[in-house]
Amino acid sequence: MLRNKITLITLLLAISVLSAVVWQSCASKGMAGTGTESISDKYRPLFHFTPDSMWMNDPNGLVYLDGEYHLFYQYYPDSTVWGPMHWGHAISTDLVHWQHLPIALYPDSLGYIFSGSAVVDNDNTSGFGKKGTPAMVAIFTYHDVKAERAGKSVYQSQGIAYSTDKGRSWTKYPGNPVLKNPGQRDFRDPKVSWNKQTNKWILTLASGDHICFYSSPNLKEWTLESEFGKGVGAHGGVWECPDLFEMPVDRKTGEKKWVLLVSINPGGPNGGSATQYFVGSFDGHRFLNESKETRWVDYGKDNYAGVSYSNIPDSDGRHISIGWMSNWQYAQVVPTVKWRSAMTFPRKLSLMEDNSSYILKSEPVEEIQLLRERKTELKSQNIEGALESNPAMNASNFPMELFLEFELPASGAATDFGIQLGNQLDENIQLGYNRETKQFYIRRENSGISTFSKDFNGLHTSGTCDIKGTVKMHLLIDVASVELFANDGLVTMTEIFFPTEYYQTLGFYARNGKVALKSGVAYKLNSLKEK
Ligand code: FRU
Numbered sequence: 001m002l003r004n005k006i007t008l009i010t011l012l013l014a015i016s017v018l019s020a021v022v023w024q025s026c027a028s029k030g031m032a033g034t035g036t037e038s039i040s041d042k043y044r045p046l047f048h049f050t051p052d053s054m055w056m057n058d059p060n061g062l063v064y065l066d067g068e069y070h071l072f073y074q075y076y077p078d079s080t081v082w083g084p085m086h087w088g089h090a091i092s093t094d095l096v097h098w099q100h101l102p103i104a105l106y107p108d109s110l111g112y113i114f115s116g117s118a119v120v121d122n123d124n125t126s127g128f129g130k131k132g133t134p135a136m137v138a139i140f141t142y143h144d145v146k147a148e149r150a151g152k153s154v155y156q157s158q159g160i161a162y163s164t165d166k167g168r169s170w171t172k173y174p175g176n177p178v179l180k181n182p183g184q185r186d187f188r189d190p191k192v193s194w195n196k197q198t199n200k201w202i203l204t205l206a207s208g209d210h211i212c213f214y215s216s217p218n219l220k221e222w223t224l225e226s227e228f229g230k231g232v233g234a235h236g237g238v239w240e241c242p243d244l245f246e247m248p249v250d251r252k253t254g255e256k257k258w259v260l261l262v263s264i265n266p267g268g269p270n271g272g273s274a275t276q277y278f279v280g281s282f283d284g285h286r287f288l289n290e291s292k293e294t295r296w297v298d299y300g301k302d303n304y305a306g307v308s309y310s311n312i313p314d315s316d317g318r319h320i321s322i323g324w325m326s327n328w329q330y331a332q333v334v335p336t337v338k339w340r341s342a343m344t345f346p347r348k349l350s351l352m353e354d355n356s357s358y359i360l361k362s363e364p365v366e367e368i369q370l371l372r373e374r375k376t377e378l379k380s381q382n383i384e385g386a387l388e389s390n391p392a393m394n395a396s397n398f399p400m401e402l403f404l405e406f407e408l409p410a411s412g413a414a415t416d417f418g419i420q421l422g423n424q425l426d427e428n429i430q431l432g433y434n435r436e437t438k439q440f441y442i443r444r445e446n447s448g449i450s451t452f453s454k455d456f457n458g459l460h461t462s463g464t465c466d467i468k469g470t471v472k473m474h475l476l477i478d479v480a481s482v483e484l485f486a487n488d489g490l491v492t493m494t495e496i497f498f499p500t501e502y503y504q505t506l507g508f509y510a511r512n513g514k515v516a517l518k519s520g521v522a523y524k525l526n527s528l529k530e531k
Helices: 002-026 145-149 366-371
Strands: 054-065 068-076 086-092 099-105 112-121 135-143 156-163 188-195 200-207 210-216 223-228 238-250 255-265 274-282 287-289 304-308 319-324 347-354 357-364 372-378 381-385 391-394 400-407 416-422 428-434 439-446 458-461 471-478 481-486 491-496 505-525
Touching: 054 086, 054 135, 054 304, 054 319, 068 099, 068 112, 068 319, 086 112, 099 135, 112 156, 135 188, 156 188, 200 238, 200 255, 210 238, 223 287, 238 274, 238 304, 238 319, 238 347, 255 287, 255 304, 255 347, 274 304, 274 357, 357 471, 357 481, 366 372, 366 505, 400 416, 416 471, 428 471, 428 481, 439 481, 439 491
Parallel strands: 054 112, 112 188, 188 238
Antiparallel strands: 054 068, 068 086, 086 099, 112 135, 135 156, 188 200, 200 210, 210 223, 238 255, 255 274, 274 287, 304 319, 319 347, 347 357, 372 505, 381 505, 391 505, 400 471, 400 505, 416 428, 416 505, 428 439, 439 458, 471 481, 481 491
């Protein structure tokens, strides 16, 4: 019986590897996740954004204009490790299929082009626009590597560049830098937004252990408004890549709050880099924090520097964010060959109130539906005990989106339950909920290749989350990553993995008791390919 199962799994594995190779060689050149791939490029995601080749880190300049979502990103075109930073560029009309465009911004005499944002200057406050054509303006950090190497303690400033052809070509502003460094070693990652209260631009900047807010009428001259964050929130590392936006708490009452995202490296909840958030108010000058404890956008180890799109039309109204799906602890040594790092699947952020505190929820954008290919309903079943006794799905359904609902019986309830993705080499990753610790977790202790870093393996846990009723898990499973959205995005965990052979099985487990799988729906997802 077991041997039959293994034979079947081996067959399915062979089919899945073959289809991945066939897909990769059929895919059109120039589309994200494609190129002249071979089996040595086997960790290339099937539905997540990756650079065609070489090194990528933070998403930059997320902006929507005329039907196109722009994704700029920290890019080093000459190596698969970090180096002189450029802004790579891709566009999408649906947040799912991405088209690579030429590099948007190159380093110049003022320095490397570090992280930043982009806005559409609809009122032509900068004067960069042409009649009827507003300029797209990129605001980024110049990192003066010569000054750094010369031992100077101050080498980061902010510059701008503009485009009047929808991001296809860029002109750097001759008056750069527009925001000089007041004497801070770390002074970077400007996120700019239009503030309706003051009719000014607001620039949110990370400055070592705090955030600085600047205002400007024209994107060229900036005035310091206030600072926030010294001694508040997590401070295990340097603050980076902030974002500030207002969003509804409850669409019915119309209540709105301001959310401040702050990435931090190191000092994340499970080690290395991660993104915390604060909820409060902002009057155009000053941020007042109302969060009582440190909260994280994502408790997995692999979602960093995530920021949100600007210029999303009011008719859409979503706050859409993308993060870098890696961790500075090991990003430069993961076992991919032609390229390094992928982005998270784009997510819709929302706010909910829970016991007089505000929680930022994340869910995949609805456009994921464009990838759904084949639906499988899992039969409801009682789960008790070992993984092998509960095989659920297999390779023919990968990559996959999965919706699961678990319910605990009144007596004899399991203390810990979840799902395991694995292969026949006994490499696996487990995603579950532990009732005793009241935490969701990802157990990445034996997931495959991990010798590249001592910080990769581990049991990674969420904050405490006392779920009394149904435990829901929404999962996006790609060949080298899993994104868990638990209880409608209340808890999010994102992690990458590098199994020696692709995972081919998915099973359930329950420890010290039972759990019922009330419902389960799986969609095999289409790979990225030309529309
Ligand atoms: C975050 C970060 C930013 C910086 C960029 C450099 O990952 O360190 O603070 O601008 O990466 O590539």
